[in-house]
Amino acid sequence: MLTIINNETDPLYNLALEEYVFKHLHINEDILLIWQNKNSVIIGRDQNPFREVNCPYTHKNKIPMFRRLTFGETIYHDLGTINYSFIVRDVKENFDRYNIFLDPIVKILNELGVPSHLESDGDICLEGLRISANTQTYHRNKMIHHGVLFFNTNLEKLDQVIEIPTKSEFEYDIVKTKHNGITNIKEYLKEDLSIKQFKKYLLDKLIGEDLIDKQYKLDYIDKTKIKKIAKEKYSTWEWNYGESPKFIIKKEFDNRMMITLIVEKGIINRVSIDSFENVMALVKGLEGSRFDEKSLKERLRFCTTIDIDKLIETLLF
Known part of the structure; x- marks a missing residue:
């Protein structure tokens, strides 16, 4: 040897x-x-x-x-x-x-x-x-x-x-x-x-x-x-990160909504949000994003009705 x-x-x-x-x-x-x-x-x-x-x-x-x-x-x-x-x-x-x-x-x-x-x-x-x-x-x-x-x-x-x-x-x-x-x-x-x-x-x-x-x-x-x-x-x-196995994450955000994400290879490919609010823009921004801070900030920059930094902190951390 x-x-x-x-x-x-x-x-x-x-x-x-x-x-x-x-x-x-x-x-x-x-x-x-x-x-x-x-x-x-x-x-x-x-x-x-x-x-x-x-x-x-x-x-x-x-x-x-x-x-x-x-x-x-x-x-x-x-x-x-x-x-x-x-x-x-x-x-x-x-x-x-x-x-x-x-x-x-x-x-x-x-x-x-x-x-x-x-x-x-x-x-x-x-x-x-x-x-x-x-x-x-x-x-x-x-x-x-x-x-x-x-x-x-x-x-x-x-x-x-x-x-x-x-x-x-x-x-x-x-x-x-x-x-x-x-x-x-x-x-x-x-x-x-x-x-x-x-x-x-x-x-x-x-x-x-x-x-x-x-x-x-x-x-x-x-x-x-x-x-x-x-x-x-x-x-x-x-x-x-991209080699991660498929997983589902569920998080409550700000007492306003329950967010469920299905993540495969580090990419959010399905989003379900239980809320009384109109969340179409949020769903569209989340789907297809990398599950990381930089990508989420870029994808969600047009969602003006919620605190994006707080949302990302909730999802990631």
Whole structure:
């Protein structure tokens, strides 16, 4: 197994790197990636960000949201969170066998004094709390096992970022994020280690201490292709929001009307408004709009009988 030393903390680049190695880098070796992202929210491949993410909080605190290529739950990332991806060629022998990838990590954690164990759902836990979440997917003859380790994550921010709206507001959700307790690895280490030291220890144990002959070094062509994927996919509204599953949202507005929206691929395609007022202009403005602030403001600018900013805040936040 080889590794790619990656000190980049931009989630756009790192998501694109992961996809590039997984789908486009054709070498006869398995690859282990270990990296960190700066403040960001990363949702699963088939998740609904409008359902999973506390949008008012992330908007106010300028925390960006991105969709990853693997399935699973929403995760808050910061520089206290470690990501790892095992990208391997033998799908038949490895897919859906989480223990193959996680037993070595559990062993390493226990060596460091962290009394952890692997749960049947693919989480690594200790004392009933999660310290790692994991997911897998495959593409042609390769698979990826992706996970995070909560080393020294800001758990207060993590709790703020992930929100569950009331059941009456959302229908047609696919994968929902687990909200059971999470704790940090750093609190349980028998010796105080920085995250840099912990990453090195992890990499040395998984790959071997002599990394000189165990690295794949990205060249100019590799990096150019990675940046292209970041720009054309992971930075786009179409990927991050437009790939959301169909959902229905119901909101009461200003004690004047009950609004029901059916949203598919991030676009409002059906609108129902229960009101005694004439709402034809509002229905026309909503239908066909992206379910985002900029598009709604543009589409509803001619609706002069209601407070548009207040309506948008009600619908989105």
